[in-house]
Amino acid sequence: MTIGCILIPRFALLAAVGGRREMLAGPVALAPEPGREQAVGEASGAAEAFGIRPGMPVSEALGRCPQLALRPPDPGRTASGWERILRRLESIGAAVESNRAGEAFFAVDGLSGIWGPRREDVLARAGRAVGTPARIAGAPTRFCARAAATMARSRGRGRAAPIRVVAAGGEREFLAPLPVDLLDCALRDRMAPPGRDDPAAGRLVAALERLGVRTLGDLAGLPRIAIADRFGALGLRAHDLARGLDTPLRPRTPHEDLVQAIGLPEAACGPQLERALDLLIERLLGDPRRQGRAIRALSVEARLAGGGSWSATAVLRSASASPERLRLAVAPKLGKLAAPATALALRAVDTTAAAGSQPTLDGNPRDRRRERLTEAVRQVRVAAGRDAVLRVLDVDPGSRVPERWATLAPYNGPGDSDEPGHDRRGGR
Amino acid sequence: MSRPTNPYAPRAITVATVGGRPRRIAGRAVEAVRDQWLVEDRWWTAAPLRRHYLEVVLAGGRCLVVYRDVATGRWYEQR
Numbered sequence: 180m181t182i183g184c185i186l187i188p189r190f191a192l193l194a195a196v197g198g199r200r201e202m203l204a205g206p207v208a209l210a211p212e213p214g215r216e217q218a219v220g221e222a223s224g225a226a227e228a229f230g231i232r233p234g235m236p237v238s239e240a241l242g243r244c245p246q247l248a249l250r251p252p253d254p255g256r257t258a259s260g261w262e263r264i265l266r267r268l269e270s271i272g273a274a275v276e277s278n279r280a281g282e283a284f285f286a287v288d289g290l291s292g293i294w295g296p297r298r299e300d301v302l303a304r305a306g307r308a309v310g311t312p313a314r315i316a317g318a319p320t321r322f323c324a325r326a327a328a329t330m331a332r333s334r335g336r337g338r339a340a341p342i343r344v345v346a347a348g349g350e351r352e353f354l355a356p357l358p359v360d361l362l363d364c365a366l367r368d369r370m371a372p373p374g375r376d377d378p379a380a381g382r383l384v385a386a387l388e389r390l391g392v393r394t395l396g397d398l399a400g401l402p403r404i405a406i407a408d409r410f411g412a413l414g415l416r417a418h419d420l421a422r423g424l425d426t427p428l429r430p431r432t433p434h435e436d437l438v439q440a441i442g443l444p445e446a447a448c449g450p451q452l453e454r455a456l457d458l459l460i461e462r463l464l465g466d467p468r469r470q471g472r473a474i475r476a477l478s479v480e481a482r483l484a485g486g487g488s489w490s491a492t493a494v495l496r497s498a499s500a501s502p503e504r505l506r507l508a509v510a511p512k513l514g515k516l517a518a519p520a521t522a523l524a525l526r527a528v529d530t531t532a533a534a535g536s537q538p539t540l541d542g543n544p545r546d547r548r549r550e551r552l553t554e555a556v557r558q559v560r561v562a563a564g565r566d567a568v569l570r571v572l573d574v575d576p577g578s579r580v581p582e583r584w585a586t587l588a589p590y591n592g593p594g595d596s597d598e599p600g601h602d603r604r605g606g607r
Numbered sequence: 608m609s610r611p612t613n614p615y616a617p618r619a620i621t622v623a624t625v626g627g628r629p630r631r632i633a634g635r636a637v638e639a640v641r642d643q644w645l646v647e648d649r650w651w652t653a654a655p656l657r658r659h660y661l662e663v664v665l666a667g668g669r670c671l672v673v674y675r676d677v678a679t680g681r682w683y684e685q686r
Contacts, residue, residue: 571614579646580656581615581685 181287181298181344182428183305184324185268186314186331190281192221194257195250195487202248210249211237212489220252234381251487255480255524258490262436267308274430276321282364284321284428299342306342318345318353320425322365326357350423355396359387362395362417383413395421435468437527448519452481453510454574458588459525460502460509461572465589467565469530473498476529479509481520489516498531502591556590565589617683620673629663629682632673636666646674660685 187193192209196202202223208231209220219240222231229244240247261280268275272293273285287301294304298317306315316327323345332340345353366380392398398406399421406414419425439462441455456479463469475498480490491512499505509525559567569587576584623631630637642662649656657677664670673684 580648582613582617584615586613 180319181317181347182319182321182324183273183285183287183298183302183315183317184321184328185264185283185285185305185309186316186325186328187264187281187309187311188314188329189221189223190261191252191254191257192223192250194260194280195253197253197256202250205248206231206244206246207248207250208240209233209252212252212254219247219249251483251485253488254490255482255488258478258480258526264309264311265431266433266436267310268305269433271304271308273305274428276428276430279364282325284324285430286428287317298344302342302344316343316345319347319350320420320423321428322361322420322425323350323354323423325365326354326361329361330357351399354421354423355394355399357395359392359395359398359417359421360384362398362420365420366413366417379413383410383417386410387417434530437463437466437469437474437530438524439463439466440522440524442522443520448516451575452513452516452520452523454572455523456510456513456525457502457506458572458574458586459523460505461570461588461591463525463527464500464502464505464591469500469527471500472530473500474505474527474530476527477505477509478526478528479512480524480526481513481516482522483517484519484521489518489520491515492528494529500591615686617674617685620682620684622673622675622682629661629673632663632665632671632682632684635669637663638666638668639664641670 189203192203192207193200195209196207204223204225206223206226206229208222208226211217211219217237218234219231219237221233222240226240226244226247229247231240231243231247237249257280261277265275265277265283268283268285272290274289275283275285277283285305287298290301290304291298294301302315302317306313312333314328314331314333316324316331318324318327327343327345331343363380363384366383387393387398392401398418401418403415403418406418410417439459441459443451443455463474474495476492476494478490478492480488482488493508493512495504495508556568566589568590570590571585572588574583574586578584620633622629622633628640640661640663644660646656646658646660655678658674659677660672660674662670662672671684672686673682675682
């Protein structure tokens with residue numbers, strides 16, 4: 180089996196600088212996200228030349244390079260830009276796994292029948308699908324493919340660098356001369372929950388280098404029991420990777436991009452932001468692409484008035500299509516917003532199959548009324564269109580300008596709620 | 608069907624005035640002006656908002672809130 184790797188180094192930094200790529204010629208790094216650990220993010224090549232690495236404390240980074248420019252991160256643009264690239268890969272039939280923006284893996288073999296008998300042809304087709312300069316390589320394991328892509332030259336925009344495919348059985352030999360710091364990213368992704376880095380990975384790599392274990396070949400040659408004794412489970416994982424062993428791919432399920440966004444004419448915070456969130460939840464639940472599916476995880480993204488953006492993910496204990504439960508999960512995240520927002524977006528990160536309704540034998544009058552109301556709404560929509568039933572949602576009732584008092588949102592009906600009889604907040 | 612998004616969106620209306628005071632609104636005579644006020648907002652942006660609001664009573668007894676956009680001079684009805 181051959182696994183293809185598409186690697187776009189410093190993807191988050193590229194998203195943060197937008198069209199000003201010339202900035203990357205100088206020392207620039209991502210500033211810490213508001214409310215997070217005071218450490219720099221991805222750094223440009225010029226910054227790395229000063230010894231600046233992602234995760235380094237800001238004070239240390241500025242100490243090493245006083246002229247370092249810190250750019251506010253833009254997680255919203257990063258996520259949406261990377262999602263577009265993943266969709267382009269999926270459009271050629273690739274089942275894609277991606278744990279961080281800028282890195283995608285997919286099985287090449289299944290695509291050979293479509294895009295050419297040679298694995299290089301498939302990888303070249305994937306490179307064209309990505310549509311932006313990227314490093315591309317193939318190998319029998321995910322880690323080996325990433326290592327090969329790290330060493331590859333960027334392809335795209337007229338550049339046609341050769342694609343390296345590591346042959347089956349040759350992964351250990353290929354990895355042997357490579358430095359152990361390649362393990363850093365792989366271990367961070369595998370040992371930590373999505374979106375969070377595990378600092379233990381960085382400590383392991385630093386400890387290996389201090390002990391004189393500089394290449395993956397050095398690490399692979401150490402006795403396994405000694406690795407387990409000194410570094411525990413993380414060390415054993417690193418040992419496996421260095422020997423060319425890796426876990427199988429876990430591609431994501433292709434899904435509709437369920438996202439709703441709203442622009443806030445004036446930078447908003449507090450109650451105004453919560454009302455905007457209510458509106459986004461209603462719109463998300465009323466989106467016909469949802470097709471009755473319940474939502475398991477949501478991501479809320481805000482564009483900040485001072486530049487940059489902010490995002491947070493909320494995972495529900497059980498999938499739900501109840502606006503109250505979605506609001507309970509997401510609203511507390513808005514409290515961590517460090518600056519007023521000029522735009523707010525809500526994205527369904529994970530959805531489940533359509534939620535079935537279990538009728539009861541001894542339905543009470545309230546349930547029967549809800550069912551009749553749901554049916555009435557459905558019939559009105561069939562007769563007069565989807566927008567025939569709307570509800571008024573308060574936005575800024577205290578405003579001096581009446582059109583800011585409220586807006587109309589899709590009425591999702593009482594059947595969408597899994598809390599029978601619960602009145603909708605803010606409805607009129 | 609285009610989807611309405613705002614129940615309070617202003618609607619353009621025809622107003623006949625005498626000396627700046629509304630006399631007829633959409634063909635109906637104005638019986639009285641009950642109240643009037645000025646709203647100035649967003650003056651700190653590139654799209655400032657200046658409206659002269661009037662709450663009027665029409666000949667049929669209907670109450671109506673209209674405003675004149677000070678910048679353009681156009682009249683609008685607003686619930």
